[in-house]
């Protein structure tokens with residue numbers, strides 16, 4: 001569904017700070033894939049997702065989504081079919097708006113109705129049912145402002161908002177890293193559930209190597225702007241955190257084992 005051909009991205013070209021962040025990457029995401037992405041600090045993981053979502057223009061190469069060349073498409077257009085969640089729980093939701101207003105914006109993102117449409121009773125019922133699936137009691141707090149939620153609840157809501165408009169691609173950049181272990185597990189389980197939505201493919205960056213092998217169906221390892229490992233199937237099933245470290249000489253303080 002997503003095809004990346006010879007993608008290249010250098011920051012600060014021609015300056016003393018010149019940095020090759022993405023080095024000639026070829027990558028093919030299959031429909032329904034849930035890929036976990038690991039790699040040391042500065043390996044290019046976030047840049048890869050930022051290039052796919054159009055935050056940065058790329059220097060060379062092509063990005064094809066469902067047969068369409070989106071290489072030069074601006075970020076706001078790509079956001080119609082790409083959902084994103086970041087590390088910071090404060091980033092994903094509008095602080096001063098209620099849960100149902102946040103959901104309404106996310107739900108209407110791709111329609112012309114936008115904010116003006118408000119929320120009708122039927123839509124509220126749908127939100128309520130879906131919120132109940134999160135298992136956090138948010139369905140009874142729809143009129144409360146998002147700022148009252150805990151980090152884990154906000155991240156769950158953000159994740160829900162990212163998939164409510166039925167994107168083709170879900171990009172997650174360490175979206176559980178700022179949460180306590182219990183909340184992180186809950187949000188990961190939700191991620192797992194959402195990733196099974198028909199027609200959705202998922203890419204998730206994590207520094208937790210166990211999670212990287214446990215969730216999803218495929219794992220890639222990035223090093224200095226390159227994909228140096230891409231495993232799935234039996235090879236992945238047989239992979240352990242210990243073997244990963246040994247084979248790929250992973251050294252990273254932030255890497256969780």
Ligand SMILES: Nc1ncnc2c1ncn2[C@@H]1O[C@H](COP(=O)(O)OP(=O)(O)OP(=O)(O)O)[C@@H](O)[C@H]1O
Pocket residue numbers: 011012019020021039040041042043044045046047048
């Ligand atoms: N906007 C930018 N301007 C200049 N350099 C950048 C920019 N974004 C990233 N870089 C550089 O590109 C390289 C790759 O960064 P990137 O953020 O993709 O790493 P990462 O794998 O996500 O690391 P981390 O695990 O620390 O989040 C780094 O050397 C970084 O300093």
Ligand SMILES: [Mg+2]
Pocket residue numbers: 045046047
């Ligand atoms: Mg990063």
